[in-house]
Amino acid sequence: MNAEVSHEIVLNVNGEVKRFSAPARRLLSDALRGDLGLTGTHVGCEHGVCGCCTVLIDNQPVRSCLTFAIAAQDRKIRTVEGLADADGELHPVQAAFKECHALQCGFCTPGFLMTATALLEQRPNPDEEEITEALAGNLCRCTGYQNIRSAIGHAIELMQSDI
């Protein structure tokens, strides 16, 4: 019942160092959203099923609702807010989701964007099955996934024409 002891936590988020104090059991999702005001990371189920809360830690997609903030110290965290350029130019995955209508309510979108970014960084040319497998842990209740699939294809084109 006593208020939990707070610790200083230092996170590297989107290339910036952020300090705040929070109990040791503060979840990364709550830290990003509540302590750091980065509300682009969404929480849809609180226990690792929906993928809305996906962020990248050292370039790997991770469910921030299942990760303690403290465990993410000294590692590089990327969230949806860090995808676009500093001057606001959209990341190819973002541009592709926008152009292909791969979102409706948009609540699942940040999670999909992070998972897709990690996939395409690791495998610039995934086949259909690899795409399915990579995105199998992200739920969307609105789109039916068809346009999300097209957006991944389009993102691949955009990334290749970028080089």
Place this chain on the structure above:
Amino acid sequence: MTVGATPSRVDAVDKVTGLATYPADRVPKNAVHAVVVFTNQPHARLVKLGLAETLAAPGVVTVVTAADVPVNEYGLTLFDQPVFIGLDDTGRSSVPCNVSRWEADHLVVVVAESLIEARQASALIRTEWEQLPMANDVVVARTDEILVHPGSTSNTYHELKIRKGDIEKGIAAADVIIEGTYELPHQEHAYLQVEAATAWIDDEGLVTVETGGQWVHEDREQIAHALDIDPEEVRVRYASIGGAFGGKEDMSLQIVMAVTARKLAKLGNKRSVHCGWSREESIVGHHKRHRATVHARLGATAQGIITAVEADVWLDAGAYNYTSNKVLGNLHLSVAGAYDVPNARIDSKAIYTHSVPGGAFRGFGGPQGAFVAESQMNKLAEALGIDPLELRRQNALTDISAGITQAGLPEGVGVVRVIDACAERAPTSEEPASGKPFRPIASLPAEMGQLRQGRGYAVGMKNVGFSFGFPEACEADVVFHGDPEDHRPIRVELLHSAAEVGQGVHTALIQMVADAANVDSKQIEATFSDTATGGDSGSASASRLTFMAGNSILGAVEEAEKAWADGDRPALGHFSYKPPLTEALDPQTGVGQPNFCYGYMAQAVDLTVDIGTGHVRVDRVLSVHDVGKAIHPRMLIGQVEGAIAQAHGYVLSEQLVVEDGRIRNPRLSQYLIPGIGDVPVKIDCVILETTDLVGPWGARGVAEMPFITYAPAVTAAIHDATGVWIDTFPLTPSVLLGHLALGNL
């Protein structure tokens, strides 16, 4: 960016950058936090409620109970639900508030400095309950031995009848009679953004609630009713909304947060209060698609001409009405299908039970009705050896049909059009659409000898807009800005309350303003979903917004044009669109005109069944829609694909377990909505554009239609593949295996 084009969504950049803020993203820095404590009692009388320890707990600011609600009742169409269960009845409620009839009835709101403190203090609430006997389902409830609402005489509280022609003659004239009992399951909306709201008293003294719902003005009405104040003293506005599908049409946090903000203000506390539900609270705490039982008979001649339809419908309303009386109406009309039926007897009943309330969910009774009507037609086609689409064509409703309610149909009936397009476009080859191997269990190759393929069809129609004489209107305000010497406006303002639940209505409305006012969309500034600025749009439901809001915009632009021509600067255009009137049906015969517009659809589903494991893969869906006019064809296809994915879960995987009035699986790990690997491999969407005479630019509506026909098309395809008819679902692998075993497969 005009009508018929496919611009990017107006909210796309905010949604892909994380800038869009949903209700839980907008917690003011100094807000206090609230927890809504449910009674956790499906049927019990409250004997004692002890709050002393809660009030004394660290960080607690206040508690809110029944005693704080001036009029302790709510309900969208009937005031049959208390806002809070409690001992101190304000005496101004149509339902006694000391009995909990649903596990998610609200008991107390605990307000504290932090969420953790509010949760800890909630655990200190002391209650004593006297358990009462349960009417768990319609079988028990319809005997009326246990009344859900004492003071009423029966749990069967809403009944509808259709009496058309001479049912005995119709049955006698039939060469074949198809008879079946269909059990339709609950479905959870599972929008990914769970309910959250923030409330405060603003500088002008308005009780202000910011949340995500489907109809700001209805939220405002319900809040004002409970607080016993003028709706003008309440302001409701929406943040970004993370899906709704009918599940946010009823009240969740709106009233309780308004009551809480008011109590805080009375205590001299000016801080905002925020509350966000967990996924579990969301699943337990809001209504579901209705469970229903339907017994049906369909008679036809050997040539396949329908002679009679009989049906008895029992709709499990749950503990409170929500919109069950209206859902019942849609189900009632749709059990007869999109066909000319000369003789009919249909008796439909909504019945209170001690179970989770049923309410609005995409399709609104249509999916249950269509499952019955289309399964009956598919069985009839088999019994007579007639092609299922040909059977439907020869019985289809047309412009000259009287219809099941004997008042004719709005002109432009499209049943034959969608059937013809479906027949023409359905693939003829026997090959699976994808050509990909089917691996029911990812790590194992399938046993080829166990795979069976099949095709199934379903056809239907769904009303657009409110039915049965419910007041239907939509307001829009358009303002043209410019200088007196400007020939055309340089800037156009749109004020509208249409809720953007993801369907893309804000984008569509801006397209429509640009088209109607002949300006560039960049010149348009829109303010949406705020009762302080916009008129009443009606709800984001019933596939109605494109139709209703489109017409409201046409009217408002016309008014603004007139004012502009008169030299007004700014030139104001206000318009309230009212569609053709509808009527309640005659209580004895069901005669009347229930609707002003319909959308029409037909689907063909190709699938593969693994009879060894019970897994089903849908290889291809052909989905044909007569939409009148596609305002934004790509977003429209998105509605079709999304609706099919939801219907896919409805028929194949989503199993809500309700036992003794309690939901046993309120988590997304236990209630399985489809993922990217589960949905149909391929969806071909065929859009027909037969101008609707009263629709804006000729448009009808489409959001619900693809959902409605999918389940019966899937079960027909499973029958085609295996020879087994199945009259219930969800067909999870183990359940399907059970059915196949009964069919000796």
